[in-house]
Amino acid sequence: MGRAPCCDKIGIKRGRWTTEEDQILSNYIQSNGEGSWRSLPKNAGLKRCGKSCRLRWINYLRADLKRGNITPEEEELVVKLHATLGNRWSLIASHLPGRTDNEIKNYWNSHLSRKLHNFIRKPSVSHDIAAVFINAPPPSPRPPTKRRPGRTSRSAMKPKTLNPKPRKTKKTSTPPKPNADVAVKAVAEEETLMMELNGGAEAELRPCDYYGDCYDNNNPVSINGDNGVLSFDDDIIDLLLDESEPGHVFTSCGGEVDTRDSKGTKVTSNQENLDSLQSCPSVESFLNYENQVNHGDEFIDWDCVWQEGNNSNLWDDKEGHDSMVSWLLDGDDETMIGKSDCDKFGESLDLDEDNALVAWLLS
DNA sequence: AACAGGCTCAACCGCTGCCGT
DNA sequence: AACGGCAGCGGTTGAGCCTGT
Numbered sequence: 001m002g003r004a005p006c007c008d009k010i011g012i013k014r015g016r017w018t019t020e021e022d023q024i025l026s027n028y029i030q031s032n033g034e035g036s037w038r039s040l041p042k043n044a045g046l047k048r049c050g051k052s053c054r055l056r057w058i059n060y061l062r063a064d065l066k067r068g069n070i071t072p073e074e075e076e077l078v079v080k081l082h083a084t085l086g087n088r089w090s091l092i093a094s095h096l097p098g099r100t101d102n103e104i105k106n107y108w109n110s111h112l113s114r115k116l117h118n119f120i121r122k123p124s125v126s127h128d129i130a131a132v133f134i135n136a137p138p139p140s141p142r143p144p145t146k147r148r149p150g151r152t153s154r155s156a157m158k159p160k161t162l163n164p165k166p167r168k169t170k171k172t173s174t175p176p177k178p179n180a181d182v183a184v185k186a187v188a189e190e191e192t193l194m195m196e197l198n199g200g201a202e203a204e205l206r207p208c209d210y211y212g213d214c215y216d217n218n219n220p221v222s223i224n225g226d227n228g229v230l231s232f233d234d235d236i237i238d239l240l241l242d243e244s245e246p247g248h249v250f251t252s253c254g255g256e257v258d259t260r261d262s263k264g265t266k267v268t269s270n271q272e273n274l275d276s277l278q279s280c281p282s283v284e285s286f287l288n289y290e291n292q293v294n295h296g297d298e299f300i301d302w303d304c305v306w307q308e309g310n311n312s313n314l315w316d317d318k319e320g321h322d323s324m325v326s327w328l329l330d331g332d333d334e335t336m337i338g339k340s341d342c343d344k345f346g347e348s349l350d351l352d353e354d355n356a357l358v359a360w361l362l363s
Numbered sequence: 364a365a366c367a368g369g370c371t372c373a374a375c376c377g378c379t380g381c382c383g384t
Numbered sequence: 385a386a387c388g389g390c391a392g393c394g395g396t397t398g399a400g401c402c403t404g405t
Contacts, residue, residue, distance in 0.1 A: 051375085101393075
């Protein structure tokens with residue numbers, strides 16, 4: 001027998017919230033405070049599921065929400081946080097006052113992930129390495145039709161408002177959800193498909209060729225969304241490069257921040273982990289994506305990575321960096337993943353491989 | 364002006380972890 | 385220890401918006 005539904009679906013209203021419902025919910029929470037979401041709709045007189053009430057309050061009605069577009073500073077922070085935290089949207093949002101996890105998630109999925117997805121099409125980048133960068137699964141395969149240029153820019157989109165026009169809500173049956181696969185496999189499958197569609201023309205494709213002939217041989221990284229083609233433009237990577245220290249990247253290589261509360265108890269907060277981001281001559285931060293290798297059973301335990309790294313002082317010496325890179329690459333090997341939790345940690349890369357990887361990451 | 368289609372974002376769904384019993 | 389209820393989280397959906405053709 002399956003789990004009982006979170007609420008009685010009979011008589012429950014779904015879809016867009018009306019201003020009247022918003023008002024009722026706001027008034028109730030201001031009078032009674034947050035919490036007890038399950039009983040809230042009944043007590044407040046709303047024909048809504050408790051989860052829906054909670055979501056509406058958190059994502060829309062809270063007084064401390066910030067309105068308007070994500071600023072460049074916020075975007076930079078999101079990118080850095082995502083590099084460290086992965087798809088932990090609530091954690092990321094907690095570092096951006098007034099922003100919700102839903103908002104950050106939407107922004108990432110609709111804006112930032114696409115940039116990264118196009119980035120991995122760079123022909124000089126092996127999928128094994130590129131996969132390390134991409135946390136979100138790529139969009140579903142598109143036919144290789146030329147994308148029309150000059151579509152809606154984000155800046156031109158209407159900013160959200162507290163009083164949106166009500167939209168009709170049509171509930172449809174839930175189709176089977178696509179499997180959120182690890183990027184390396186998804187990309188490989190996508191490109192296999194593209195090979196089939198293109199009759200083998202894939203090998204000739206350069207970045208962005210799927211969406212239009214926007215590749216500039218003289219300046220292959222200058223492609224950006226301004227011409228209507230969302231593509232790799234180094235923006236994301238630049239955010240993680242430490243401009244003051246050529247070759248360095250912002251990482252959390254300092255490890256866990258050890259702070260103690262008034263009772264002397266060790267406390268490690270997310271903010272402290274964030275604050276520990278620092279310039280470091282390594283690539284761990286780039287590679288510190290917990291979920292992109294979360295591929296079904298093939299799960300690399302990044303908590304274990306941190307733990308082992310700290311235990312072995314691997315973050316503190318050159319040998320450690322080599323080991324880390326090696327371990328990560330080995331970890332991408334399907335034959336190695338999941339065999340044991342931390343067994344593969346610390347095996348060194350061949351120097352040439354290591355140099356090649358680092359050179360590519362920092363190029 | 365009509366159309367096409369990319370984009371945004373509010374909302375839903377299902378899963379997971381925590382906590383009380 | 386097992387179970388169930390609940391809150392929270394991340395993935396996904398799709399209506400409506402917007403802009404180029």
